[in-house]
Amino acid sequence: MLGALFGAIWPAWGADLNPIAQGFVKLISMLISPIIFCTIVIGIGGMSDLRKIGRVGLVAIVYFELLTTAALLIGLVIVNWIKPGAGIHAHAASLDMGAINSYVAVAKKMTFSDYVLNIIPTTLPGALTSGEILQVLLVALLFGIVLVQMGEKGRPLTALVETLYKVILGIVTILVKLAPLAAFAALAFTVGKYGLRTIGGLFDLMLCVYLTMALFIVLVLGGILRLNRIGLWSFLRYIREELFLVIGTSSSETALPGLIAKMEHLGCAKPVVGLVVPAGYSFNLDGTSIYLTMAAVFIAQATDTPLSVGQQLVMLGVLLLTSKGSAGVTGAGFVTLSATLASTQSVPISGLTLILGIDRFMSQARSITNLIGNAVAVVAIAAWEDEFDRERAWRVLAGQPMELGSSSIREAVDEAG
Numbered sequence: 091m092l093g094a095l096f097g098a099i100w101p102a103w104g105a106d107l108n109p110i111a112q113g114f115v116k117l118i119s120m121l122i123s124p125i126i127f128c129t130i131v132i133g134i135g136g137m138s139d140l141r142k143i144g145r146v147g148l149v150a151i152v153y154f155e156l157l158t159t160a161a162l163l164i165g166l167v168i169v170n171w172i173k174p175g176a177g178i179h180a181h182a183a184s185l186d187m188g189a190i191n192s193y194v195a196v197a198k199k200m201t202f203s204d205y206v207l208n209i210i211p212t213t214l215p216g217a218l219t220s221g222e223i224l225q226v227l228l229v230a231l232l233f234g235i236v237l238v239q240m241g242e243k244g245r246p247l248t249a250l251v252e253t254l255y256k257v258i259l260g261i262v263t264i265l266v267k268l269a270p271l272a273a274f275a276a277l278a279f280t281v282g283k284y285g286l287r288t289i290g291g292l293f294d295l296m297l298c299v300y301l302t303m304a305l306f307i308v309l310v311l312g313g314i315l316r317l318n319r320i321g322l323w324s325f326l327r328y329i330r331e332e333l334f335l336v337i338g339t340s341s342s343e344t345a346l347p348g349l350i351a352k353m354e355h356l357g358c359a360k361p362v363v364g365l366v367v368p369a370g371y372s373f374n375l376d377g378t379s380i381y382l383t384m385a386a387v388f389i390a391q392a393t394d395t396p397l398s399v400g401q402q403l404v405m406l407g408v409l410l411l412t413s414k415g416s417a418g419v420t421g422a423g424f425v426t427l428s429a430t431l432a433s434t435q436s437v438p439i440s441g442l443t444l445i446l447g448i449d450r451f452m453s454q455a456r457s458i459t460n461l462i463g464n465a466v467a468v469v470a471i472a473a474w475e476d477e478f479d480r481e482r483a484w485r486v487l488a489g490q491p492m493e494l495g496s497s498s499i500r501e502a503v504d505e506a507g
Contacts, residue, residue, distance in 0.1 A: 093274035093338070097281030104282020107275035111339060114272030117265050118344045121258055123218045125347050126368040127230045128255035132248060133364030134234025142475075143235065143365070149471055150366050154374040155410075157463065160310060161376040162406050165383035168302045170402075174294035174384075175391025227368050262347045266335075273338025295388050295445065299452055302380055303459045311376075311466045318473045319480060324487040328352065329465055333458060342457040342464075346371065349465060356486050357479030358472040366471050370464035377459025381452055382409050382427055389431070389441035401436045 097104030134143055209224045211217035217225040237244035312322035326333065329352060332345035346367065353363045386405060390397045397405075408430050431439045445452075472478035 093277030094281045096274070097278035097283075101282040104278035106279075107282075108279040111272050111276035111279055114265070114268055114275075115339055115341055115344055117268075118262075118347070121262060121265075122343055122346055123220075123226045124254070124258050125262075125350065126226045126364075127218060127233075128251050128258065129350055129360070129364035130227065130230035130368065131234045131237065131251050132255060133359075133361035134231065134238060143231075143238075143361070146362055146365055146471065146475055147369075149474055150369055150467070151373070153467060153471055154370065157310070157374060157376055157467070158379050159410065161306060161379035162383050162409055164306055164310075165302055165380040166387065166402060166406060168305075169298065169384040169387040169391075172294075172298050173391055174298045175388040175393075224372050227372075230368075259347065259351065266348070269335050269338070269344075273335065276338045276340065295384070296451060298388075299381055299384055300455050302384065303377055303455050306376065306380060307459060307462055311462055314466050314470050318469055318478070320469060320483060320487070325465070325469075326462070328356070328487055329461070332461060336457045336461050337454055340453040340457055342371070342461045345461055349461065353465065353468045356469070357482035358468050359475075359477035362472040362475060362477050363468055366468045367464060370467050371460075374464055374467050375456075375460050376463035377456035379409065380459065381456050382430065385427055385445055385452075386430060386437055389444060390437045392444055393438055393441045395437055395441075397436060405430065405436065 093104075209228055211220060211225040211229065214229060217229040237248055308322065315322050315325055329349065332348045332352070335345050335348070336342050350363055350367050353367065354360055383406065386409075387397065387402065389395075428439060428442060431437050431442070469478060469483075473480070
């Protein structure tokens with residue numbers, strides 16, 4: 091709130107605070123690859139059955155596809171019902187492409203084969219320095235599987251990775267103390283540069299997107315939690331620090347270290363957390379999926395471009411693929427939308443200029459929904475695999491003191507005697 095107020099009163103100074111916010115995001119981002127690597131290696135290294143790893147991965151992929159499809163369909167239905175773009179009557183030929191050329195250029199490079207090949211790092215250490223989550227995931231999976239096959243000979247290396255993991259979490263603890271300053275700077279920059287008046291003309295679309303995501307969180311994600319006998323509001327209170335961090339920085343990656351630690355503390359087994367959270371950051375982007383369908387149809391409505399039901403379903407099918415390629419790309423949602431419009435050719439790509447000004451504001455909604463969706467995914471998949479200590483979760487959500495860092499249900503039971 092103070093950051094937004096600062097940006098509104100002194101917009102020039104607010105816009106100059108962007109380096110502080112970006113610096114914090116970079117500090118957290120530099121730790122994400124080693125955190126994911128250590129979490130997955132420790133989790134898999136502690137397993138004795140490799141088939142279980144494959145089963146958890148398969149369940150996660152099926153879950154991600156079902157939730158992503160539901161998010162796309164919900165966005166498609168609501169944007170056709172409310173029609174936020176109707177009445178704008180923007181002529182596609184008169185729209186300036188200059189501001190979006192960089193996004194379109196990146197989008198043209200995002201072919202399916204390029205995306206698949208990009209999962210494979212050029213070198214083994216390069217996976218930890220590339221910033222690509224899927225590359226880290228691949229290397230960590232291979233590393234963990236070999237450690238399981240080595241048996242007792244691999245235990246010392248697993249213990250070494252656990253020590254490294256504790257060191258990295260210590261660094262995170264230090265950096266997170268800067269989060270309030272980063273959130274202040276990020277919101278001051280957003281309001282100072284773009285101004286609150288920027289969103290006035292596109293308020294209907296923003297309201298539509300925010301309400302749709304709120305409904306998705308309450309009805310769909312809340313329903314999944316209720317099936318697992320967990321209350322939505324107590325769950326959101328539990329991850330509130332991560333949510334506020336995402337609101338300030340407009341990036342769900344900054345909350346990844348805290349989310350991993352909290353889901354383990356909640357009672358989800360470490361191997362499940364280690365596999366589901368990193369994979370979810372690439373494959374379970376519920377907020378991004380809602381935004382993509384609504385933004386695409388909004389542009390069609392605003393430019394008076396007719397879209398048949400068949401064309402919209404084809405676009406939805408393309409989005410099921412392109413939405414999976416947005417991880418690790420700057421302006422990911424916007425780039426993915428560019429790629430989709432370019433490949434379907436049913437909506438003028440120049441219409442992206444209509445929503446460029448408010449993309450930063452909608453990025454916050456996307457990131458929040460993505461974070462909550464991934465947190466709920468961990469609970470759902472852990473419960474399905476019988477790797478969720480529900481009684482521990484109830485005590486944690488009720489605010490009862492619990493020792494942090496229990497790596498499995500069996501350890502939690504042992505600690506409780």
